Amino acid sequence: GQGVEDWQRPWFARYTAAVYVVSGFLVYIGSGTYSETNKIGLYAVFFLHNNRMADNRNEAPLIINGYTVLQVKTSERSHANHHLFIKEHVATHQCIEWPQGRTLIVYNVSPYYKEDNMRVLLQGCGDILRVYIQAKPSSAPVKKSSFSINASKKSAQVAYIVFKKASGVKNACKLAYDQIRLMSDDKTVILSGLRAYMEDYNNILDVSRLEKEAEAYMAAYYKRKDESDKRDKEQAGLPDEDGFIKVTRHGKNKGTRRTEETQKKGHDHIQKRNVKNELKDFYTFQFRETKR
Structure with missing residues (x-):
């Protein structure tokens, strides 16, 4: 990995550990003492340990x-x-x-x-x-x-x-x-x-190509809209699977658009109907208010 010293690299650790193991074996044969052999063995273990840590570091995800x-x-x-x-x-x-x-x-x-x-x-x-x-x-x-x-x-x-x-x-x-x-x-x-x-x-915008793409998009939009309107007209007045008739803008049973003008007309109609059906001077409190 980046920033790893040579002595920490896996190949170097394996090579060094092998050298120390062989050297320790030769020292043990030549001198017959354990002190030098133990020192060399510790060096071998140290490098093998660093080798294992380097391997784990290189293989582990963060x-x-x-x-x-x-x-x-x-x-x-x-x-x-x-x-x-x-x-x-x-x-x-x-x-x-x-x-x-x-x-x-x-x-x-x-x-x-x-x-x-x-x-x-x-x-x-x-x-x-x-x-x-x-x-x-x-x-x-x-x-x-x-x-x-x-x-x-x-x-x-x-x-x-x-x-x-x-x-x-x-x-x-x-x-x-x-x-x-x-x-x-x-x-x-x-x-x-x-x-x-x-x-x-x-890749700067080409105005002519942009206009062509916009025209193609709008043409596709109007085509889908015409097909939808045509399909609604054909299905106008026909009951569905449950026997209900869908109210659309087309056909005999077309609905009214919910515009601000139509809503105002509806409110005016309700107010006139309430005034027409209201009973004047029917209750005592109404009679007293008219006499004031």
Whole structure:
């Protein structure tokens, strides 16, 4: 791991312990005394103990509040580490795209990481079916548009990774903290710095394309609306399975829209009806009030 001295490394500890054991055996044969042999044996035990601690440190995951912490680097040449926080995605409302038990959620994802970079990160854990990267956590995948007014704003993201088997999530959550993982390889490069700014410049909104996408969206909306109105007209006046007739805006039994004007008319009608049905001078107190 990073920051470990040579004498703490597993290979060095094994090699040194073996040397001390052999030396101790030779000293014991040559001198026949136990003092020197015991000293050499203690050195061997010390290095073996450090070897075991180094092995445990390299293999143990770091878990904070249920999240497994990973150290990652953009490439082999990078000297800066970045931390990711992963755990199994558990939601109250299950989503088809994010199946329970096979979905891993990753926090603090760099805005420069793409779907392929997440696959490189978790290669070896299991087969990955889908990768979703979005700005904030949600109960379902956020549908992305090819045009975004916030594309220039760079901030940490969240990723949802769907494995083929549940073992992929478990293997990912057991990854060791001291094992620094790479986010890129020869085939998957991370665009950052000047290259990232050049890509952002090339992705500036095209007004004509934006207008076409807006027109296509509105055309699809009106098409769905016309189909819904047509379906309501065809079903107007027809009873359902329970024998009830649905009141719609179409057909013979169409209802009245609840607008402010119709509500005012309804209130006026109720007031007139109450005045008409009210009995005047019927009670004694009413007669006394009219005489005043």
